[in-house]
Amino acid sequence: MTQIKSFSARTLDANALKSFAHPLRLRIYELLDEHGPATATGLAALLGQNTGATSYHLRELAKHGMIEVVAGMGRGKEKYWRITPGGFSYGEANPADPEVAGALDYLLDDLVRTRGAELSRWREESATAPEEWVQASVYGRRSLRLTPEETARMRDQVFEVLERYRALSDSGEREGAGHVVVHFDVLPVGTNRS
Template identity: 80%
Template sequence: MRRKSFSARTLDANAMKSFAHPLRLRLYDLLDEHGPSTATRLAGLVGQNTGATSYHLRELARHGMIEIAEGMGRGKEKYWRVTPGGFSYGEPSEADPEAAGAVEYLLDDLVRQRGEELSRWREESPTAPEEWVAASVFGRRSLRLTVAETARMRDEVFAVLERYRAVSDGRPPEAPEDLGRVIVHFDVLPVGAGRPAPDDDD
């Protein structure tokens, strides 16, 4: 059963296999966090030479994950940025174990990244501006829902996230003074749904 996509692009098997690379994930994260940058600057941040960094950036661009930031740079200098609209992972074919392995790698990295982001905010929040602390939240709910109710809730929450992503992607160059990079974690986890049914005889 295919998962529903809530992003502008769904990565195909080749894109997922290409993205499941530690350096490419790091470059993408740096562009996402810091905004447009050049291969030279990124090379310094990741400890690689510019040639290698440029190659990996072109691979990300080949699959539509990043793009050239038009209007930035001088001469042949290129600035890269994350492609607006976001992306989701496709469903790999059972006949393509390499793609299935790439998805596992990417999902494990996503879990790692979320843990790091939560820990980072826990460390930063005591010294963060008061208005940002007031606007933030740590949230968790445990609900008893049917499959249909769960899917409906998921869709409603994603509709709100998509509305604000459109605001973010359409932001004009003259950004508000209080503009910040805001991370939203949203997971729907039917815990225990994958376990075998208990044996009534036990």
């Protein structure tokens, strides 16, 4: 089995993959990523769920290291949750366990859906976004002729750059910083042609 090189703080194990492959947990994670720390009550209102269900799914995400309680936020028993800094990777490219493989397929399909939605949203928002953000953004695609080894080397070099900026992002709030999403995909085209 091929192991995916991880440029993240942690790699999700089989149990975490299966737990994360849940529509409500994915949506909670997206909301925390997009809006920052939130309580179970606040998330429940956004999701049209009851607080008990949201609390349960938050605890499941926390059990697998996907999110954590923000120290110093909230009053009394109120907890604010955030995404655990450092990111994560999905691990094995082709897990042998069919249940884990199904969870990975679900998560990858959701990743494709999310990327499409983010691109569409920015396409609409860019017409009225501040000029400095429009100038800083880019839609990019390159078509290259590379060997598998060259492709892996390029992928790793790009991830090394992204890792430096992830560390900067995780270092805390900075004036003028906004939520930025970077999509980076490297995939061969036509490898199954006869």
